[in-house]
Amino acid sequence: MPMYEFRCxxxxxxxxxxxxxxxxxxxxxxxRCPQCQSAALDRLIRQVNFRAMSREYxxxxxxxxxxxxxxxxxxxxxxxxxxxxxxxxxxxxxVHEKAKSALDAAEAERKSRRTNRxx
Numbered sequence: 001m002p003m004y005e006f007r008c009x010x011x012x013x014x015x016x017x018x019x020x021x022x023x024x025x026x027x028x029x030x031x032r033c034p035q036c037q038s039a040a041l042d043r044l045i046r047q048v049n050f051r052a053m054s055r056e057y058x059x060x061x062x063x064x065x066x067x068x069x070x071x072x073x074x075x076x077x078x079x080x081x082x083x084x085x086x087x088x089x090x091x092x093x094x095v096h097e098k099a100k101s102a103l104d105a106a107e108a109e110r111k112s113r114r115t116n117r118x119x
Contacts, residue, residue: 008033009040057083062098069099 002022007014013035019025032039057065057080068080 005044006041010038
């Protein structure tokens with residue numbers, strides 16, 4: 001929902017208006033200051049938000065999915081699992097197996113290092 005900020009030229013009140021879409025904002029010709037009802041308004045530009053493009057994890061190869069898992073980025077890993085869980089289990093299984101193997105190998109290496117430390 002787009003939010004537009006304004007400053008009244010008459011009384012300097014700053015306020016925000018919310019619209020369902022840019023089209024509804026453009027159709028609203030009767031914007032007025034809530035304090036003094038003046039129509040003399042300046043639009044303020046303070047912050048712009050962009051939505052990051054989503055990756056289609058379900059279309060990735062097993063190797064590409066594995067690199068997402070190895071990246072350690074919890075948001076990407078979470079999104080990968082969310083998207084892949086709805087795909088064919090045969091397609092998701094190799095990724096889970098590779099991830100499990102990689103995690104098991106890392107755990108074994110960590111245990112080996114702890115055991116081989118000199119006191």
